[in-house]
Amino acid sequence: MGPKRDFFISSASGRIHNPPNDLQRLHISIARSAAQQKAETTDLQMDLEAAYNRLVERRPVTLEGEAPDMALCTDISPNFQRRLYERWVKAQMKLRKLHIHLHFGPLLPSEEKVSKWISDQGWRSNTPSAAQFITEWKPHGSVDTALDAKQIRRLTRTQRWKGLVVTEDGGKGKGVVATRRFLAGEVVCDYHGQVVTASEGHSTRSTVGVEDGIHMFFFENMNGKAMCIDTHSPCCKCHPGRQTFGRLINHSRKRCNLRPRAYTLQNEEDIIIFLATKNIKENEELLFVYGVERRSFVGKALDLLWV
Numbered sequence: 001m002g003p004k005r006d007f008f009i010s011s012a013s014g015r016i017h018n019p020p021n022d023l024q025r026l027h028i029s030i031a032r033s034a035a036q037q038k039a040e041t042t043d044l045q046m047d048l049e050a051a052y053n054r055l056v057e058r059r060p061v062t063l064e065g066e067a068p069d070m071a072l073c074t075d076i077s078p079n080f081q082r083r084l085y086e087r088w089v090k091a092q093m094k095l096r097k098l099h100i101h102l103h104f105g106p107l108l109p110s111e112e113k114v115s116k117w118i119s120d121q122g123w124r125s126n127t128p129s130a131a132q133f134i135t136e137w138k139p140h141g142s143v144d145t146a147l148d149a150k151q152i153r154r155l156t157r158t159q160r161w162k163g164l165v166v167t168e169d170g171g172k173g174k175g176v177v178a179t180r181r182f183l184a185g186e187v188v189c190d191y192h193g194q195v196v197t198a199s200e201g202h203s204t205r206s207t208v209g210v211e212d213g214i215h216m217f218f219f220e221n222m223n224g225k226a227m228c229i230d231t232h233s234p235c236c237k238c239h240p241g242r243q244t245f246g247r248l249i250n251h252s253r254k255r256c257n258l259r260p261r262a263y264t265l266q267n268e269e270d271i272i273i274f275l276a277t278k279n280i281k282e283n284e285e286l287l288f289v290y291g292v293e294r295r296s297f298v299g300k301a302l303d304l305l306w307v
């Protein structure tokens with residue numbers, strides 16, 4: 001056999017008499033080194049974790065805290081100083097964004113408001129950008145959490161819902177259009193009017209006559225009682241001189257982007273809230289399906305009658 005045919009050679013450059021055996025040894029040695037490498041990486045991560053824990057012991061991540069300087073990070077770990085610093089700053093940024101989110105509640109605030117509020121915090125560095133906050137904004141928590149929020153309750157009282165405008169279209173009459181984007185699941189506004197029992201609602205309806213533009217919203221409340229929101233007059237008694245958005249929202253089966261949901265507040269007050277069923281763009285008309293139908297809203301059967 002010539003040297004060309006000696007494919008496997010031993011570590012001493014001699015000929016190998018049993019290649020399969022040697023190949024097996026090679027495999028074992030490769031597997032061992034990979035396992036070793038993996039163990040080393042884990043060790044490094046453990047070290048980084050331990051170093052970060054030491055850092056936050058000395059400089060806890062708080063809303064107001066100053067970011068650690070490089071000297072402190074180097075003191076804790078010269079190997080990980082940069083990563084320690086970056087991780088701390090990122091953790092504080094996350095905390096600050098959450099803080100802004102909780103402050104503004106479940107409705108998308110304007111960039112101007114967020115920007116002003118951020119500057120009022122007096123954060124000197126690692127300051128979140130209002131524009132980015134708005135871009136990344138998502139409604140948080142469940143619908144029930146949103147409805148329990150003071151902000152929503154206040155808006156059902158004041159009727160000063162933001163991001164909506166009443167429009168007048170020659171053919172169709174009035175409608176409501178979004179002046180900002182709404183994300184699917186977001187509370188858009190409520191259907192406001194005088195809350196009466198369904199039988200009172202029916203008797204009012206027979207008195208005023210069934211004309212076009214007479215609005216009565218019949219529903220079953222969370223306690224199973226048949227109720228009605230009477231909005232047959234353009235303005236309610238509690239908001240004289242003002243037309244509320246809910247009753248001006250038009251019907252569309254094809255293009256509907258809202259769904260109503262009955263909700264009973266802690267003080268037993270019944271409200272009908274409109275939730276966005278899809279992402280709604282600026283200038284898009286708000287629409288929901290009128291009509292007699294039985295649908296399930298978040299597991300709660302609700303009878304909806306629109307007259």
Ligand SMILES: [Zn+2]
Nearest residue numbers: 236237238239
């Ligand atoms: Zn009112």
